[in-house]
Amino acid sequence: MNLRAVGAIYKFEMARTWRTILQSIVSPVVSTSLYFVVFGAAIGSRISEVQGVSYGTFIVPGLVMLSVLTQSIANASFGIYFPKFIGTIYEILSAPISHVEIVLGYVGAAATKSIVLGLIILATAGLFVPLHIQHPVWMLSFLVLTAVTFSLFGFIIGIWADGFEKLQMIPMLVVTPLTFLGGSFYSVNMLPPTWHSIALLNPVVYLISGFRWSFYEIADVRVEISVAMTLAFLAICMTAIWWIFKTGYRLKR
Amino acid sequence: MAPVISVSGLSKTYASGFTSLNNINLAIERGEIFALLGPNGAGKTTLISIICGIVNASAGKVAVGGHDINAAYRAARSLIGLVPQELHTDSFESVWATVSFSRGLFGKPKNPALIEKVLKDLSLWDKKDAKIITLSGGMKRRVMIAKALSHEPQVLFLDEPTAGVDVELRKGMWDVVRELKAAGVTIILTTHYIEEAEEMADRVGVINKGEIVLVEDKAKLMQKLGRKRLSLQLQHRIDAIPEALTPYHLTLSGDGWRLAYDYDTKGERTGITSLLGDLRAAGIRFVDLETKQSSLEDIFVSLVSQ
Numbered sequence A: 001m002n003l004r005a006v007g008a009i010y011k012f013e014m015a016r017t018w019r020t021i022l023q024s025i026v027s028p029v030v031s032t033s034l035y036f037v038v039f040g041a042a043i044g045s046r047i048s049e050v051q052g053v054s055y056g057t058f059i060v061p062g063l064v065m066l067s068v069l070t071q072s073i074a075n076a077s078f079g080i081y082f083p084k085f086i087g088t089i090y091e092i093l094s095a096p097i098s099h100v101e102i103v104l105g106y107v108g109a110a111a112t113k114s115i116v117l118g119l120i121i122l123a124t125a126g127l128f129v130p131l132h133i134q135h136p137v138w139m140l141s142f143l144v145l146t147a148v149t150f151s152l153f154g155f156i157i158g159i160w161a162d163g164f165e166k167l168q169m170i171p172m173l174v175v176t177p178l179t180f181l182g183g184s185f186y187s188v189n190m191l192p193p194t195w196h197s198i199a200l201l202n203p204v205v206y207l208i209s210g211f212r213w214s215f216y217e218i219a220d221v222r223v224e225i226s227v228a229m230t231l232a233f234l235a236i237c238m239t240a241i242w243w244i245f246k247t248g249y250r251l252k253r
Numbered sequence B: 001m002a003p004v005i006s007v008s009g010l011s012k013t014y015a016s017g018f019t020s021l022n023n024i025n026l027a028i029e030r031g032e033i034f035a036l037l038g039p040n041g042a043g044k045t046t047l048i049s050i051i052c053g054i055v056n057a058s059a060g061k062v063a064v065g066g067h068d069i070n071a072a073y074r075a076a077r078s079l080i081g082l083v084p085q086e087l088h089t090d091s092f093e094s095v096w097a098t099v100s101f102s103r104g105l106f107g108k109p110k111n112p113a114l115i116e117k118v119l120k121d122l123s124l125w126d127k128k129d130a131k132i133i134t135l136s137g138g139m140k141r142r143v144m145i146a147k148a149l150s151h152e153p154q155v156l157f158l159d160e161p162t163a164g165v166d167v168e169l170r171k172g173m174w175d176v177v178r179e180l181k182a183a184g185v186t187i188i189l190t191t192h193y194i195e196e197a198e199e200m201a202d203r204v205g206v207i208n209k210g211e212i213v214l215v216e217d218k219a220k221l222m223q224k225l226g227r228k229r230l231s232l233q234l235q236h237r238i239d240a241i242p243e244a245l246t247p248y249h250l251t252l253s254g255d256g257w258r259l260a261y262d263y264d265t266k267g268e269r270t271g272i273t274s275l276l277g278d279l280r281a282a283g284i285r286f287v288d289l290e291t292k293q294s295s296l297e298d299i300f301v302s303l304v305s306q
């Protein structure tokens, strides 16, 4: 294992984060605060409790997930797309490093960044509403698992994309709608039966439900199913990346 | 001694269907400077990219230091430093950071003293904290060389290293290359400046349309190049070369108007004086004369214009 190479890529990616600290950390924090003002304070004050917790408190796990999902994808896809775009990828390809090491470096950095971000958002939320976390270990596990899985997903998008539109297409057209409809702001149990069945096809529902369970022990689906779904998605992403490297898809000519 | 790079039966057909390398066989000896020459689009960069792991080969085998580039990619690539033709650099990293990054990528422990030496050798020391985006094109190219040297390669590929580098720094760069060679590093370079190949290389390879058309010791080439040709434009045409002039191995042009004499400029005597005396004795007069030295460039042009 060429750990120094993993470290070099990881450090390089983290340095990029520091250079764009404003865009990386501050803007998600600002937008989350806005959600709280709008949904938590303005609209939430008119909504009675959801499943035994106040509305403002209820939306916290969903908001964290929303940012972690979108930021993981954005960071990881950009992280690998950019060297491809400017050509510095030549150095990664010609270095004595394995595919696993490349992924560890890029995905590790992207996931780290979104985990830190998730925790910052959680802390920000704590300023607006009282928080209690019933299962902190599970909470962290879901957070890490989601960050890693969606960073892997972002990595795949970054390799697949051959232009900036494509880089943004999947996050915008697929991920954002799925997250918004995935129960960030409501419980899918509040939906009428038909919509409820449709909602259960959305993988993000399982992530948010599991994550919310770790906070308040309330969930839309059983927590075991949430864990299984997250792991399944992780496995799918890993297989896809294994295939990409095996065939050299869009990395080597 | 086993060659440090051996390429056998290497072919590359791009996804577009274009074949840019066709059955290349090549052995690079340890410690030599090998100049790869060829016109634009000949396949030089493609060949280098395959050896370095950036492009997949369609057929054939490549071994570096005896390690297959696919089966033992780690061992093979650890030996190689690459300075690509295109200037691919990060913009906002500092020179120091980007050069250190390269060393880390190759799994080598930190060595600030070495990086300092590399940057100084390449006249980049005063720019070590500068962001790459603030450097000129020639400086960026030197940064890329520094990146390749940062991990102490045993084989160094320089794909047109001197393109866009000014005369003085180019000389400095060749000093660095000579020093590397003295330290036992094998160097493969491509260039469009043939004098550069003449000056630096131990061997020269010419590639054209994806095929190697010549691989030759530079010394042997220079022997051929050391020859000059004296052409004489005659006052009256002759039908045959007089018997008395046989020792000069002259050639007479088809129309009988020109005589040519090949001689070695490096020889003790060129024989020109006696030839001219003997011509006079034979009653052959000429109206004009010219001498011409064949250069690597002539050989190159004749090879690639076929």
Ligand SMILES: Nc1ncnc2c1ncn2[C@@H]1O[C@H](COP(=O)(O)OP(=O)(O)OP(=O)(O)O)[C@@H](O)[C@H]1O
Pocket: A253, B014, B015, B016, B018, B019, B020, B038, B039, B040, B041, B042, B043, B044, B045, B046, B047, B085
């Ligand atoms: N990705 C690609 N897809 C299709 N054809 C390609 C690709 N890359 C290179 N080629 C073609 O392969 C041939 C060889 O290109 P290569 O870059 O190896 O030439 P070169 O000898 O390095 O030329 P130059 O002196 O201009 O650098 C060219 O005809 C080029 O158009």
Ligand SMILES: [Mg+2]
Pocket: B044, B045, B046, B085, B159
């Ligand atoms: Mg080239």
